[in-house]
Amino acid sequence: MQLTNRSKHLEKKPMTLAERAYLPAILTGMGITLKHFFSKKATIRYPEELRPMSPTFRGLHVLKRDEVGRERCTACGLCAVACPAEAITMVAGERKKGEEGLYREEKYAVSYEINMLRCIFCGLCEEACPKAAIYLQADKMAPPRFERDEFTYGKDRLVEPVDPSARSKRGIQLTPEQAEALARRMAGME
Amino acid sequence: MEIPLLAWQGLVILAVFGITLLIATYSTYAERVVAAFLQDRVGPDRAGPFGLLQPLADAVKLFTKEEFFPSGANRWLFVFGPCLAMTTALMASAVIPFGNTLIFGDGTEIRLQAIEVNIGMLYVFGVVSLGVYGIMIGGWASNNKFSLLGAVRAAAQAVSYELAMGMALIALLMVTGTLSLREITLQQYNGLWNIVYQPLGFIIFCVCAFAETNRTPFDLPECETELVGGYHTEYSSMKMGLYLFAEYINVFVASAVMSTLYFGGFSFPGEHWVYNTLTQSQGELFAHNVVTILGTVTIFAKIFFFIFFFMWVRWTLPRFRYDQLMRLGWTMLFPIAILNILVTGACILFFGAKDPKIEAAKKPQTTETRTVVRG
Numbered sequence: 001m002q003l004t005n006r007s008k009h010l011e012k013k014p015m016t017l018a019e020r021a022y023l024p025a026i027l028t029g030m031g032i033t034l035k036h037f038f039s040k041k042a043t044i045r046y047p048e049e050l051r052p053m054s055p056t057f058r059g060l061h062v063l064k065r066d067e068v069g070r071e072r073c074t075a076c077g078l079c080a081v082a083c084p085a086e087a088i089t090m091v092a093g094e095r096k097k098g099e100e101g102l103y104r105e106e107k108y109a110v111s112y113e114i115n116m117l118r119c120i121f122c123g124l125c126e127e128a129c130p131k132a133a134i135y136l137q138a139d140k141m142a143p144p145r146f147e148r149d150e151f152t153y154g155k156d157r158l159v160e161p162v163d164p165s166a167r168s169k170r171g172i173q174l175t176p177e178q179a180e181a182l183a184r185r186m187a188g189m190e
Numbered sequence: 191m192e193i194p195l196l197a198w199q200g201l202v203i204l205a206v207f208g209i210t211l212l213i214a215t216y217s218t219y220a221e222r223v224v225a226a227f228l229q230d231r232v233g234p235d236r237a238g239p240f241g242l243l244q245p246l247a248d249a250v251k252l253f254t255k256e257e258f259f260p261s262g263a264n265r266w267l268f269v270f271g272p273c274l275a276m277t278t279a280l281m282a283s284a285v286i287p288f289g290n291t292l293i294f295g296d297g298t299e300i301r302l303q304a305i306e307v308n309i310g311m312l313y314v315f316g317v318v319s320l321g322v323y324g325i326m327i328g329g330w331a332s333n334n335k336f337s338l339l340g341a342v343r344a345a346a347q348a349v350s351y352e353l354a355m356g357m358a359l360i361a362l363l364m365v366t367g368t369l370s371l372r373e374i375t376l377q378q379y380n381g382l383w384n385i386v387y388q389p390l391g392f393i394i395f396c397v398c399a400f401a402e403t404n405r406t407p408f409d410l411p412e413c414e415t416e417l418v419g420g421y422h423t424e425y426s427s428m429k430m431g432l433y434l435f436a437e438y439i440n441v442f443v444a445s446a447v448m449s450t451l452y453f454g455g456f457s458f459p460g461e462h463w464v465y466n467t468l469t470q471s472q473g474e475l476f477a478h479n480v481v482t483i484l485g486t487v488t489i490f491a492k493i494f495f496f497i498f499f500f501m502w503v504r505w506t507l508p509r510f511r512y513d514q515l516m517r518l519g520w521t522m523l524f525p526i527a528i529l530n531i532l533v534t535g536a537c538i539l540f541f542g543a544k545d546p547k548i549e550a551a552k553k554p555q556t557t558e559t560r561t562v563v564r565g
Contacts, residue, residue: 023393031226033506040479043232 008070058123058136061114063159066104071159072133073112074105079125079134087118088125105131116142116151195298203284203304215245217438217497224501233515252431259335263368267331269453272425272432275324279439282317285310286446287372289486292425302456302486303372310361310371314447315352318402321440322348325404325411328433329421330494340420346412347401349410350519355398358391358525361534362451372446375455380464383454390530392452393522401443401519404437410512445496446489453492456485473521475527 019023044051054061064072075092093110096101102108119142125134145151219234219241234241259265289302322344327405329341348525365387366374379383385392401408412420422433442448449455461481468477510518 026503029506030502033502036229036230037224037502039230041227043231044231045232045235 021070045074053138055138057138058121058126060116060137060140060142061119061125061153061158062135062137062140063112063155064133064135065160065162068101069162070100071108072086072102072104073109074107074131075109075112076107076130078128078130082124082128083119084122084124085118086118087115087120089115109155112155112159114153116153117148126172195300198298198300199304202300202302203516206283206286206288206304207280209288209465210280210442213440213442213497214435216247216250219244221438221501224498225505228505229306231413232308234539237453252428255427256282257432258424258426262333263333263424267327268424269429271324271326271331271431272436275321275436276432276439278317278324279436279443282314282443283439283446285313285371285424286443286450287375287455288446288489290376290478290482290524292482293475295475301372302482304371308368308370308450311369311374311447312364314371314443315356315359316438316506318443319348319352321436322398324436325421325431328425329411332421332424333540334424336417336419337421337423338415340411340413340423343413343417344404344421346514347404347408347410347519348526349525350516351398351401354394354519354523354527355402357531358388358394358398359451359522361391361527361530362388362395363529364516364534364538371450371455375450375457378454379457382450383457385452388452388530390526393449394527394530395400395452397523398519399448400500400503401515403444403479403500405441405500407507407510408515409502410507410515413509415509419515436494441497441500442493445493448491448496449492454468455492456482458488461485496565 019040066072075090077090077092080086080088080090089111090109092115093113094109119134121134126136131149142151142153192232193444212479215418222244223233223241225473234244235245237243252427259268285307287301287303287306291299293299296564326341327430329337329339332338350428352379363369363382365384366377368374370375400406404411410420411417412422417423422430461484465481
C-alpha cells in the first residue's frame with residue numbers, strides 16, 4: 001500500500017569489487033580521522049582558559065559603591081522581594097553620625113547575604129534595585145567550593161573593594177550619570 | 191676480551207628491556223592523546239607538562255586499587271594468567287634488531303640487538319602465539335562466563351589469523367631466504383624494501399597483526415558491548431594493568447616486526463651516501479657508527495609510525511561482528527595468502543630471486559616446486 005508519493009525506490013546493487021575489498025573504504029575513513037587529527041580542538045582548558053562570555057552575562061553579584069566610595073545599598077529589601085529563589089537576606093540598620101563616608105543613605109545593610117546555591121542568576125535583583133547598588137558581574141562566577149556554608153556570600157565578599165583599581169574590569173562600570181539615569185528609569189517604571 | 195663483550199651484550203639486553211617497557215608505558219599516554227586528537231579533543235594534560243606524567247598517575251592508581259579475587263576462581267591460575275601475558279609479550283622484543291653494530295676503537299663490535307638467532311622470525315611467532323595462553327588462562331580462571339567467552343574468542347581468533355599471518359610470512363621468506371631478522375634487514379640495505387616485493391603480503395600481515403594484538407577492529411576478546419570486559423572482566427589492580435600493558439607491548443613488537451620485515455628495519459634511504467661521505471672525511475669506523483646510530487633512530491621512527499597507525503585504525507574503525515571476523519580470516523585472508531605464495535613463487539621463477547646469492551642457493555628447490563605445481 002502506498003501512503004505517500006515521497007517513497008523512494010531503492011535498487012539493491014551488488015557490491016563492486018572495491019567495496020567488497022573493504023580497504024578503499026577503510027582508507028577513506030582514515031583520511032577523515034586524520035583530517036580531524038589536525039583540526040582545531042573544541043576543548044576549552046577551563047581554569048586556565050575561559051569560554052568567551054557575553055558582555056551581558058549574569059555572573060557573581062557585586063554590591064557597588066558610589067563615586068566617592070560609599071556603599072550604595074540602602075537595605076530597602078526590594079531585591080529580596082524580587083528574588084524568585086528567595087536567596088537574598090538582609091538586616092537593615094541606621095547610619096550613625098560619622099559614618100557618612102561609609103554609607104550613601106541614612107539606612108544601610110548591616111548584613112547582606114546571598115545564598116549562591118539558591119540563586120538562579122536571573123538578574124531580577126539588579127532590575128529591582130532603585131539605588132543601582134547590586135549588579136551581576138559579566139566576568140565572574142561563583143566558584144566551586146567544598147562546604148555548603150561557603151556558598152552563603154556575606155558583605156565581605158559581595159561589596160566591591162574601595163580601591164577602584166582592584167575592582168572587576170569587565171563588570172558593569174557605570175558612570176555617575178549613567179547610574180543616575182538608570183535609577184530614574186527604574187523609579188519611573190514603578 | 192670475552193667478558194667485556196658479554197657485559198656489553200647484557201647492557202644491550204637491559205636497554206632493550208627498558209625501552210620496551212618505556213614505550214609500552216608511553217603508548218598508554220599516546221593512545222589517549224591520539225584518541226583525543228582524532229575526536230577533536232586535547233586528551234590528558236593535567237599531570238605534568240602536556241600530561242606527560244599521566245602514565246605514572248595511572249600506575250599509582252592501578253597499584254593502589256583493591257586486589258580482587260572472584261569467588262570460585264582458581265587463585266593460582268588467576269595470578270598466572272596476567273604474568274604469562276606480560277612475560278611472553280616482553281620476550282618477543284629480544285630478537286628485534288634495533289640497529290646494526292657499533293664498533294669501538296679496540297675492535298669490539300656490539301650488535302644493537304638483545305640476541306641474534308637465525309630463527310628470529312619463528313621465535314617472534316612462537317612467543318607471540320604463547321601470549322594467547324595468558325588470555326585463555328586468565329579468562330578461564332576467572333570463573334565468569336563473560337571472561338570465558340572472551341578467552342574462547344581470543345583463542346579462536348588467534349588460531350584463525352595466525353594461519354594467514356604465517357602464510358604471508360612464507361611468501362616473504364621465499365623472497366629473503368632467511369628467518370633471521372637481522373639478515374632480512376641487511377638485505378634491504380640496497381634501498382628496495384620488502385614492501386616493494388610483497389605489497390599484498392604486507393597487507394595480510396598487517397591485518398593479522400591487528401588481530402594478533404587484539405586491537406580494534408579485532409578486539410572481540412574484550413568487546414565491552416557484548417562481554418562487559420571480556421577476558422579481564424574480573425581483573426582489578428595491577429593484574430589488570432599487566433594485561434593492558436601486555437597489549438601495548440604486543441603493539442610495539444608488532445610494529446617493530448612490521449618495520450623490520452617490510453620497511454627496511456634500521457636501513458634508511460641514502461645510508462650508502464652517508465657512509466661514503468663520512469668515510470672519506472672521518473674514516474670508516476666513524477662512518478659505520480654514525481650510520482648505525484642513524485639507523486637506530488630510523489627504526490624507532492618507523493616503529494612509532496606503526497604504533498600511531500595502530501591507534502589511528504583503532505579510533506577510525508568499528509569492531510567486526512564475530513562471524514565477519516571468521517569469514518574475513520578464513521575465506522578472504524587465508525586464500526589470498528596462499529595466492530600470494532603462488533604468485534611470489536612464479537615471480538621468483540620468472541624474474542629470479544632478489545639476491546643472486548639466494549638465487550643460486552634456491553636453484554634446485556625452485557625446479558622441484560615447479561614440478562610439484564605442474565603435477
